[in-house]
Amino acid sequence: MKRNFLIFVLSILTLPALQRYAVADGIPLQDQCELITTLPERAAEMMVTVDGFVNGLSDFDLQSKTLTIGTVTREEYLEFLKGRAMEYTYEDVEKLKRVAASITKKLDDAGLHPAFPPIIEVIKTDMKEESGASAYTRLNYIAMSADMFGMSDKDFEDVFIHELFHVLSRNNQQLQGKIYNSLGFKKSNEVPYPDGIQRISNPDAPFNNYYITVESADGPVDAMLVLYSLKDYEGGSFFRYAKLGLMVVEGDDNNKTPVVKDGKPVILQLDEVSNFFEQVGRNTGYIIHPEEASADHFRMLVNKESAPDQWIIDKLKTIIQESGS
Structure with a gap:
C-alpha cells in the first residue's frame, strides 16, 4: 500500500513534465469545425506544400524569407521551412481551447455561422519564415508565432479571429468576392509585378487580381494595392x-x-488619390490588400467593436449571413 501510494504521489509530481509537450485530438470551433494542434513533423509536410503562394514568390521573397543575401532557390526556401514548426506545451493547448470557446460564443451571439472547413490545423512556429510576424495562413492551416502563445488570451484571440477569416475567405471564393466588392474592389486577371519594383508576398493574400477605381490628378484610374520594395535585399x-x-x-x-x-x-x-477611403473606410490601418482589410473588419464584427465607418461592418455581417456562411 505504501509503495503504491508513493508511486501515485510520484506520478502526480511528474505530470507537468509529462505534459510539457501536448497535442489536442480536436478543439471544437462552433458548428462542424475542429482545430487540430499540429505536430512539427506534420506541420513541415504542410509548410513545404507547393501552392500559389510558393509559386509566386519573387527573388526578393526567397531571400528575405530565409534571411539570406544572394540567390535562393525554391527548394532551399522549402528546406528552410522544415525547421520552423515547434512543439506545443500543455499551456499552449489550454490557451487555444479557451480562445476557441470564446470565439464560438461570440459567433453564436452575433448570429454568424461561417462555413469554415471541417478541420483547421494550427501550427506553432518560430516565425522566422515571415520576419517575426504574429501569424499567417496557408492552405487550411493557421501558423501562430511562439511569442503569441505568451500573450494574453485577448490579444491571442484578436489575432486568431483575423486569421480565421483568411481560412474562411480562401475556402469560399464567392463569399470573398462579395466582401471585396463591398469595399469597392473588382476582380480581374492576375497582374504580375513589372520590372522596377520587387514583390513582397503575403501568404494570406498571395494573388494580385483585384483593383479599385479612384480619383487621381489625371482623373479616374483603376489601381491595385501592391506591397513592394525598391531595393535589393541586403x-x-x-x-x-x-x-x-x-x-x-x-x-x-x-x-x-x-x-x-x-x-x-x-x-x-494613398494621399495622392481621393475616393479610396470613402470605399475602403477608415476602420483599420491594415489596408495592404482587400483581404487584410476584410479580416480586420471580421474581427471587429465578431468582437462587436464600434467603428468610424460602421456601415462596412454591418454590410459584412449581412453578406456572411445571406451567403449561408
Missing part, C-alpha cells in the same frame, strides 16, 4: 523594405496590365 526583416502603393492598371477586367511611364510602373500614394 539583410534584415522584409518589413523594413516594405512600401505600399496603388499601382495603376489599364485594360478590361480580363486583361489588366500595369501602366508604365518612362520605363517605370505608375504607383500612386
Whole structure:
C-alpha cells in the first residue's frame, strides 16, 4: 500500500513534465469545425506544400524569407521551412481551447455561422519564415508565432479571429468576392509585378487580381494595392523594405496590365488619390490588400467593436449571413 501510494504521489509530481509537450485530438470551433494542434513533423509536410503562394514568390521573397543575401532557390526556401514548426506545451493547448470557446460564443451571439472547413490545423512556429510576424495562413492551416502563445488570451484571440477569416475567405471564393466588392474592389486577371519594383508576398493574400477605381490628378484610374520594395535585399526583416502603393492598371477586367511611364510602373500614394477611403473606410490601418482589410473588419464584427465607418461592418455581417456562411 505504501509503495503504491508513493508511486501515485510520484506520478502526480511528474505530470507537468509529462505534459510539457501536448497535442489536442480536436478543439471544437462552433458548428462542424475542429482545430487540430499540429505536430512539427506534420506541420513541415504542410509548410513545404507547393501552392500559389510558393509559386509566386519573387527573388526578393526567397531571400528575405530565409534571411539570406544572394540567390535562393525554391527548394532551399522549402528546406528552410522544415525547421520552423515547434512543439506545443500543455499551456499552449489550454490557451487555444479557451480562445476557441470564446470565439464560438461570440459567433453564436452575433448570429454568424461561417462555413469554415471541417478541420483547421494550427501550427506553432518560430516565425522566422515571415520576419517575426504574429501569424499567417496557408492552405487550411493557421501558423501562430511562439511569442503569441505568451500573450494574453485577448490579444491571442484578436489575432486568431483575423486569421480565421483568411481560412474562411480562401475556402469560399464567392463569399470573398462579395466582401471585396463591398469595399469597392473588382476582380480581374492576375497582374504580375513589372520590372522596377520587387514583390513582397503575403501568404494570406498571395494573388494580385483585384483593383479599385479612384480619383487621381489625371482623373479616374483603376489601381491595385501592391506591397513592394525598391531595393535589393541586403539583410534584415522584409518589413523594413516594405512600401505600399496603388499601382495603376489599364485594360478590361480580363486583361489588366500595369501602366508604365518612362520605363517605370505608375504607383500612386494613398494621399495622392481621393475616393479610396470613402470605399475602403477608415476602420483599420491594415489596408495592404482587400483581404487584410476584410479580416480586420471580421474581427471587429465578431468582437462587436464600434467603428468610424460602421456601415462596412454591418454590410459584412449581412453578406456572411445571406451567403449561408
